[in-house]
Amino acid sequence: MTDTSTLVRSAAARVFAAQGYLRTTLHDIAAAAGLSSDNVERHSPEKYTLFAQSVLGAARTLLQASDHLVADVHDSRQARAQLAAVIEASARATIAQRNASGFYRSEVRHLLPDDRAENAAMVEEVQARIRRPLAVMRPDLEPAEIALLAAASQSAVASITIHPTDMPEQKILTLLTTAAMRVLDSSPVRPSEIAPAREVHLPWRHDDSPRSRIQRTALSLFARDGFCAVAPDDVAAASGVSVDVIASEFGDLSGLLLDACCVGHAELQRIDDDVLATAETPRDALVGFSCNYVHYSFDEPDGMTAFLNDGRRMPGEQKLEFLRMQAFTVGHWVRSLLGIRPELSLPEAQFLVFAGMCIVNDLGRKLGWQRDELTETRVQRVVLAAMATIRAC
Template sequence: MAPASPSARSAATPGPATRPRNRRQLIVDAAGRVFSERGYHTASMEEVAAAVGITAAALYRHFPNKYALFAECADVMVDGLVAALDEVPAGAALTDVLTAVTRITVAHRASGGVYRWEARYLGREDRRRLAAKFGRLVGRVDEAVQREHPLPDGRLRATAALGAIGSVTMHRTSIAGRRAEELLLASALRVAASGPAADRPGARPVELPARPVPRTRREEILAASVPLFARNGFASVTNEQIAEAVGLTPSALYRHYPGKTDILAAACLQAAGLLAQGVERSLREVTGPHDAVVALAATYVAYSFEHTALNSVAEAELAGLPAGPRRPVVLAQRKHIAVWERQLRLARPELDPRQARVLVHAGFGVVVEAGRRLRWRDSPDRRETVTALVVAALGL
């Protein structure tokens, strides 16, 4: 047999693997998923590298540290949203504008959770740049809202509509992408068209249980830690800062909590307990599923305004808890969602369980973004306004 020619031998022998041209994008996509699932402070560069199928050393050739990678992840999705809207003609219908936003958001659902942490972990300049991009996005939606629904609080409604859409990045309910797009688009359109709260039947005033007055050193530590976690992010707060806030030495903290993570777990459980008590009170005198859903919405709005820091910590930092301490908090959250799901399906029998859960989370997203827009400045009128937006998001 004649020896193979040099060209044949080169074709049969595999050469060194070539680096894909879009490796940086692959890294950012994988990092977004890891950050969303694990939380910023628990995610590692090694996990991201493994998700891409490269070594950590190769990852560091693209990004010098975790912060740089996180900052780019935060930019990528909002850049995609802005680019999608740039392709929508000026003066286009609100449906076309929100459809573009919904498609991009659902397509990047797995990585969109990075926005839970951007305000805590991005530096000032990066936050300012990202806020400007979001401002452009909201402005474009607001133009379409004002053109079709020239009602008061147009920008608030635009922001809340985006909150309904963005909510899909914050939970894992399994639902087909096309069906998710349909549900979220319809929800956002209802929010955008929502009239003044005075035009809707109001919920009864909500009286939530107050946070317990700290009476022990352990309770004082918890009360002092929550605003620190909310303002600076759990990972950035030190034991020294917590100890100083309550007049202790850092070593003395360990007599009350084994570690900082245990303080976070206690905060998350306290948040879940306060909300559960509020829900129990709000449902005592309702006369039907529609009233029950309205009462649930009013309760969640009141809770979010009254316990903003606590709720912010519980929502944003839960992913960073180890599995053991996280489990009872997750179970409490699931129980809360189940109450909403049951009442919403009674009020809207055409919904299946997954559709109902997606809409419930859309309502939560409305509260988050509307509350941020209002800077969480509490008043009865603002509670009524946001409650009306939640009810619209749910389709009641």
């Protein structure tokens, strides 16, 4: 029989993962646990305490899953075996807590400094358990490349926490572990393989009109603090534009975020249409889409971060519009991937596409959105590797 404290912690993790820290109340947690609010408050009167337990508990579970696998390896055969075992252990742990760990990307910013440091240390150790055998298996790689591949392999596994596509657990496990190992086997980028990306045009990037200043400022605040933490007064103070003007241009901040998402989506669609017009094969199309997505994300990190972190948490019809935009872009990738790998089912292709897209955002944050063609090409290489054994060039 599950005790009340365990029931509350489990419910809290699910609600925080679905709604985010700022949107969640103790009443929401009580409802998810099937308890009264008074009962929840008796066991944990502070929402933050439950939140920290949820985030740190998820990281600790992931780390402990591979504790028994830590050992020195001395040749490439041993290293590959250890890598495969660590990846599988991580994937099993992630699958087991899929609905209760989706806050790893954005919600950790709400942790207090000591808790954030503890979480970061556990995440670092998880990735170190991949870097160490990878360095033995692939001694030709530079440390920076090893670190990038280790982070990308974990991102591929963690991607299942941010989308609802469902399949039998064993199929998910096979799909994720295979994708992660393909990432670790991917080849370094040669200078001759760097290709220029299509130029992105967004009105708020260069226009200094009040409307553009509002959008540029708001997206920066949303990306840094989260949509729910930002008020119209914050945007007004940072942009130098009055709250009344913000209201006349966008109505409210939800309208502002939706407008920016729609404009950004239209621009991504424009450069993807260029790909469709010139691609001769599904491989050409997928390479082009991934190149566009990586370049757009690195060129407009604030907008993409706000889109991914807060779009699916918009109210009502605005959330549905976000989901339509996301489904449109994902659909392009999925159709191309199925053209390359017809043996995949539709859900399998969707899993792999979300893994690739998740890698872009996670590596972007890890690299500080460093904008140069070599970095973007490296990221694109591992994105493609997660989905299929193809090269960009």
